[in-house]
Amino acid sequence: xxxxxxxxxxxxxxxxxxxxxxxxxxxxxxxxxxxxxxxxxxxxxxxxxxxxxxxxxxxxxxxxxxxxxxxxxxxxxxxxxxxxxxxxxxxxxxxxxxxxxxxxxxxxxxxx
Amino acid sequence: xxxxxxxxxxxxxxxxxxxxxxxxxxxxxxxxxxxxxxxxxxxxxxxxxxxxxxxxxxxxxxxxxxxxxxxxxxxxxxxxxxxxxxxxxxxxxxxxxxxxxxxxxxxxxxxxxxxx
Numbered sequence: 444x445x446x447x448x449x450x451x452x453x454x455x456x457x458x459x460x461x462x463x464x465x466x467x468x469x470x471x472x473x474x475x476x477x478x479x480x481x482x483x484x485x486x487x488x489x490x491x492x493x494x495x496x497x498x499x500x501x502x503x504x505x506x507x508x509x510x511x512x513x514x515x516x517x518x519x520x521x522x523x524x525x526x527x528x529x530x531x532x533x534x535x536x537x538x539x540x541x542x543x544x545x546x547x548x549x550x551x552x553x554x555x
Numbered sequence: 556x557x558x559x560x561x562x563x564x565x566x567x568x569x570x571x572x573x574x575x576x577x578x579x580x581x582x583x584x585x586x587x588x589x590x591x592x593x594x595x596x597x598x599x600x601x602x603x604x605x606x607x608x609x610x611x612x613x614x615x616x617x618x619x620x621x622x623x624x625x626x627x628x629x630x631x632x633x634x635x636x637x638x639x640x641x642x643x644x645x646x647x648x649x650x651x652x653x654x655x656x657x658x659x660x661x662x663x664x665x666x667x668x669x670x671x
Binding site: 473474476478483484485486487488491493531535541542543544545546547548550 | 559561587589591596597598599600601604646648650652654656657658659660661662663664665667
């Protein structure tokens with residue numbers, strides 16, 4: 444079964460706007476990771492945030508983690524058409540032996 | 556960055572035949588590899604975890620005799636779909652871990668399997 448729930452399931456915005464995606468999970472984690480998937484392709488790692496971290500930045504990406512609420516958010520600022528993809532959060536659980544359990548994903552469309 | 560090569564990218568086979576998918580870590584040693592299955596517009600479902608030199612650990616509901624996994628070396632894992640049926644048609648993705656704690660996984664580009 445999936446660990447994470449993401450919302451929204453689909454998001455369509457105009458180029459230049461910011462996009463925010465949310466992820467909730469159920470069990471205690473080592474870390475939470477965000478990945479991007481272009482249609483029909485593998486996954487590309489974006490950011491890893493550890494359970495003792497609250498916020499992390501990478502370029503136009505900002506990830507927050509609230510372990511008390513078991514939730515995370517991914518913010519993409521100044522979106523570009525090339526950001527169009529599906530975005531997945533994945534949790535590495537404490538007893539998980541490094542395996543990742545993925546959320547349902549958010550399909551992001553950036554309209555030019 | 557770490558590269559994982561998955562082959563083939565697409566395969567079409569007839570019902571009853573077997574298909575082998577390879578997953579190679581090109582520039583690092585992968586102590587653990589994971590195999591995922593993804594249905595259209597859905598999330599990734601973990602099928603099994605394979606460790607080099609030992610038997611794979613399958614997730615609940617995944618038939619180990621149907622999906623044979625071999626991890627013979629630190630750079631190669633294979634998934635064989637045996638006696639394929641149309642319902643096995645899916646997108647299969649492998650990922651590899653160098654074994655470092657709190658490190659991301661590196662994914663192959665996936666294999667689109669179509670069983671006719």
